[in-house]
Amino acid sequence: MKSMQELKKQVAQANVDLVKYGLVTLTWGNVSGIDRDEGLVVIKPSGVDYKTMSAEDMVIVDMKGKVIEGKWKPSSDTATHLELYKAFKNIGGVTHTHSTYATIFCQAGIEIPCYGTTHADHFDGTIPLTRFLTEQEVDEAYEKYTGKIIIERFKDLDPIATPGVLVWGHAPFCWGKSAEDSVKNSLVLERVAQMAYATRHLNSDSNPLPDYILRKHFNRKHGPNAYYGQK
Amino acid sequence: MKSMQELKKQVAQANVDLVKYGLVTLTWGNVSGIDRDEGLVVIKPSGVDYKTMSAEDMVIVDMKGKVIEGKWKPSSDTATHLELYKAFKNIGGVTHTHSTYATIFCQAGIEIPCYGTTHADHFDGTIPLTRFLTEQEVDEAYEKYTGKIIIERFKDLDPIATPGVLVWGHAPFCWGKSAEDSVKNSLVLERVAQMAYATRHLNSDSNPLPDYILRKHFNRKHGPNAYYGQK
Amino acid sequence: MKSMQELKKQVAQANVDLVKYGLVTLTWGNVSGIDRDEGLVVIKPSGVDYKTMSAEDMVIVDMKGKVIEGKWKPSSDTATHLELYKAFKNIGGVTHTHSTYATIFCQAGIEIPCYGTTHADHFDGTIPLTRFLTEQEVDEAYEKYTGKIIIERFKDLDPIATPGVLVWGHAPFCWGKSAEDSVKNSLVLERVAQMAYATRHLNSDSNPLPDYILRKHFNRKHGPNAYYGQK
Amino acid sequence: MKSMQELKKQVAQANVDLVKYGLVTLTWGNVSGIDRDEGLVVIKPSGVDYKTMSAEDMVIVDMKGKVIEGKWKPSSDTATHLELYKAFKNIGGVTHTHSTYATIFCQAGIEIPCYGTTHADHFDGTIPLTRFLTEQEVDEAYEKYTGKIIIERFKDLDPIATPGVLVWGHAPFCWGKSAEDSVKNSLVLERVAQMAYATRHLNSDSNPLPDYILRKHFNRKHGPNAYYGQK
Numbered sequence: 053m054k055s056m057q058e059l060k061k062q063v064a065q066a067n068v069d070l071v072k073y074g075l076v077t078l079t080w081g082n083v084s085g086i087d088r089d090e091g092l093v094v095i096k097p098s099g100v101d102y103k104t105m106s107a108e109d110m111v112i113v114d115m116k117g118k119v120i121e122g123k124w125k126p127s128s129d130t131a132t133h134l135e136l137y138k139a140f141k142n143i144g145g146v147t148h149t150h151s152t153y154a155t156i157f158c159q160a161g162i163e164i165p166c167y168g169t170t171h172a173d174h175f176d177g178t179i180p181l182t183r184f185l186t187e188q189e190v191d192e193a194y195e196k197y198t199g200k201i202i203i204e205r206f207k208d209l210d211p212i213a214t215p216g217v218l219v220w221g222h223a224p225f226c227w228g229k230s231a232e233d234s235v236k237n238s239l240v241l242e243r244v245a246q247m248a249y250a251t252r253h254l255n256s257d258s259n260p261l262p263d264y265i266l267r268k269h270f271n272r273k274h275g276p277n278a279y280y281g282q283k
Numbered sequence: 284m285k286s287m288q289e290l291k292k293q294v295a296q297a298n299v300d301l302v303k304y305g306l307v308t309l310t311w312g313n314v315s316g317i318d319r320d321e322g323l324v325v326i327k328p329s330g331v332d333y334k335t336m337s338a339e340d341m342v343i344v345d346m347k348g349k350v351i352e353g354k355w356k357p358s359s360d361t362a363t364h365l366e367l368y369k370a371f372k373n374i375g376g377v378t379h380t381h382s383t384y385a386t387i388f389c390q391a392g393i394e395i396p397c398y399g400t401t402h403a404d405h406f407d408g409t410i411p412l413t414r415f416l417t418e419q420e421v422d423e424a425y426e427k428y429t430g431k432i433i434i435e436r437f438k439d440l441d442p443i444a445t446p447g448v449l450v451w452g453h454a455p456f457c458w459g460k461s462a463e464d465s466v467k468n469s470l471v472l473e474r475v476a477q478m479a480y481a482t483r484h485l486n487s488d489s490n491p492l493p494d495y496i497l498r499k500h501f502n503r504k505h506g507p508n509a510y511y512g513q514k
Numbered sequence: 515m516k517s518m519q520e521l522k523k524q525v526a527q528a529n530v531d532l533v534k535y536g537l538v539t540l541t542w543g544n545v546s547g548i549d550r551d552e553g554l555v556v557i558k559p560s561g562v563d564y565k566t567m568s569a570e571d572m573v574i575v576d577m578k579g580k581v582i583e584g585k586w587k588p589s590s591d592t593a594t595h596l597e598l599y600k601a602f603k604n605i606g607g608v609t610h611t612h613s614t615y616a617t618i619f620c621q622a623g624i625e626i627p628c629y630g631t632t633h634a635d636h637f638d639g640t641i642p643l644t645r646f647l648t649e650q651e652v653d654e655a656y657e658k659y660t661g662k663i664i665i666e667r668f669k670d671l672d673p674i675a676t677p678g679v680l681v682w683g684h685a686p687f688c689w690g691k692s693a694e695d696s697v698k699n700s701l702v703l704e705r706v707a708q709m710a711y712a713t714r715h716l717n718s719d720s721n722p723l724p725d726y727i728l729r730k731h732f733n734r735k736h737g738p739n740a741y742y743g744q745k
Numbered sequence: 746m747k748s749m750q751e752l753k754k755q756v757a758q759a760n761v762d763l764v765k766y767g768l769v770t771l772t773w774g775n776v777s778g779i780d781r782d783e784g785l786v787v788i789k790p791s792g793v794d795y796k797t798m799s800a801e802d803m804v805i806v807d808m809k810g811k812v813i814e815g816k817w818k819p820s821s822d823t824a825t826h827l828e829l830y831k832a833f834k835n836i837g838g839v840t841h842t843h844s845t846y847a848t849i850f851c852q853a854g855i856e857i858p859c860y861g862t863t864h865a866d867h868f869d870g871t872i873p874l875t876r877f878l879t880e881q882e883v884d885e886a887y888e889k890y891t892g893k894i895i896i897e898r899f900k901d902l903d904p905i906a907t908p909g910v911l912v913w914g915h916a917p918f919c920w921g922k923s924a925e926d927s928v929k930n931s932l933v934l935e936r937v938a939q940m941a942y943a944t945r946h947l948n949s950d951s952n953p954l955p956d957y958i959l960r961k962h963f964n965r966k967h968g969p970n971a972y973y974g975q976k
Contacts, residue, residue: 077474078467080401099512128503128511150401156478159398160486168852169915170773170843187495194499221492222400236771243770247849249485254942255853261914264880268887272821280821281792308705309698311632330743359734359742381632387709390630391717418726425730452723453631480716539936540929542863561974590965590973612863618940621861622948649957656961683954684862711947 056092059085060107063094066231070149071102073239081149082127085231086137088144091115095133097124128195135199136227140211145231147238153245154224157181161220164244165260167251172261172269174240176213180205184220198222213274216241287323290316291338294325297462301380302333304470312380313358316462317368322346326364328355359426366430367458371442376462378469384476385455388412392451395475396491398482403492403500405471407444411436415451429453444505447472518554521547522569525556528693532611533564535701543611544589547693548599550606553577557595559586590657597661598689602673607693609700615707616686619643623682626706627722629713634723634731636702638675642667646682660684675736678703749785752778753800756787759924763842764795766932774842775820778924779830781837784808788826790817821888828892829920833904838924840931846938847917850874854913857937858953860944865954865962867933869906873898877913891915906967909934
């Protein structure tokens, strides 16, 4: 379980980074990471202050949500994280926040079109919105069905190319190849949401970016011919 | 009076936290806490800088507003705090700020509907707005009547489930089970107000959250079956 | 000239406070203070970085703008400050900034109505807007006439009760009983402007605060019966 | 190559200043500087964290983009910088950011009129917008043509008097007499864009600043009769 110790450190750091990036108020956010070989998920404890949080506070749960290790209760959103890990086989980390502008799109029930290259660098097109949960789903298993309506919305979408979603009436979830990567995608989503909000105000006839520029930018950073960065 | 010393420390810290959370400019805010057994309230002094403020600067008043201990004059809003403590028997702390977005709703004379789960996690529905004070009320006892129009607005509301209010033309008051808790509710109100402001801009047809989701979220954190956090 | 040394320290500190309060970008702001007995004004040097600024960098000018002491050129806006000191006999300090929201009202050519008590606590009613300078005034003596159109606008206003103004197409000037006080009024103006901007967006039918509440709040902090603060 | 060492330090510092001024998120920005005598450009490496960046991380390229010195790959936007240096003979530094409000104007496809003196102090009139790249240009040499459409837009404009541009659907580029100067112009553009955005919201009939005031302000800081600052 040496790798689990490393994962706990990464997940604790990723949770603390939410504060550094201005993505959370009080304890409104949680990050997890998965060890696919062990079949175990490391997640933030529920309602604990980020300021005093360390690797030792992280909770290890199995894929059914049973606590394997940890002195705290896991995040109340754990069941949502688990659904995402089960459906999206290539992701290594999940982040949930109530970051201001992404949440505003969730509240207004509006998807985020790709208005510029900042968006295209990280999300391959529109950032999708789920439907509302039904009353029966809420009653039966609220957090689990929150995962299920996300997965339903991704029926025809690639979660790697679109690493985040807006849950209607609630807030965003993002993911990535690691816990750290899912936090960065949450930060990108927040900036992209802020700019989309103001773009629509400035010009209500704003058009999405032409598709050939979207493709170019996304592929500069992703896929086989990426040439951004040092790799 | 040992517990009063502890309360003075808590109230001083809660006042300083207003600055940490970005809820005040200059000296525009005040927090108090009550000792129900002693029948005494600890409150911030009027117009004193938060930077140099300590427990020793706090003022102790009785339920009629008479200064029992303290080297400074109490907050000019003391009479409003006292009215709230007398009417809302289960609260332990009161916070008044002019935080930006909550104050904007006060100035615009608009209540804050529950547009999402961030709101539902802390306020059980619409955040209410008082009426304006009449000229006679202003002349007679401005701060006391500010408390009275809040209480009037809560005639059919539970102050525990709705721990804050917008005073028309003025600014918000929040409360909670302690001074610290009332500050946290003030922070939540500010974030919720900012998101409600932008939600309405983004989509002028935005609907409030379906009631069964509101209920679910509020009850995750409050009431007998709460399962958020470590308790 | 002992008092001049003290004034230089106060004015240097007041200029540095512009940065602390988030009122300036780069070197876009300047504060001065006057010694009425000496008939001398201490003002910030032109285009010097706030980070390295101390009392020794301040420039002393006489009421005609002649440099009496100092190693730098005075602020390019010195002539505006001098006009204000000559016309408004009871002020001790002047601040000019391009703070974001106050400047937006200047650019939009709109005065700031009193929408709430935050405004009423510091400005006794609408914050006025000057006219544009004429081409001849600009050619002849730009900075001096900037002062003159402010004074023209205050023909029927009391500069003590309304300690600031919006210069159309330009930015705000504020004043007060000292350099420090003029900076505080600039901060209040910025907050009030931000809230007025958003209040109008939230509700385009927003009404100014009823006059009897405006009067009450202004007089809580100002005038013979003031009872806010410790004096 | 002693001067190149100095230039590397300046360019590294200018890149770090992007963070200080709040102009970048993650690694979304790059600054370069040119040594006209050597015919060499120093530029930020691609995708490297600003926090750990020093002069030793800078990359030296020749005017064809060939790496002359450096352990990293140069910024993916290097070809754009080179086009600008070749066309605008008097500039010494170039900055590219995705700063929030300037990018919003790029996304909305709207030029920034001069609404006030803050703008006029630094940009001699409207801040121009390029056209979109064609699909063929994107396919052939995306970054090089980004430079070319900027230059095309400046056919009748002086790049010294208008030290920045909005690339439609993308983000701004600014330049100046040095790397540091190009960063300052990027900061000014961001502030000016934020104020223009809100000015249009506050008053949709806002007019540009009268030309004689624009001229006066631009010439206070620029040109033969400038009298702002200490030179």
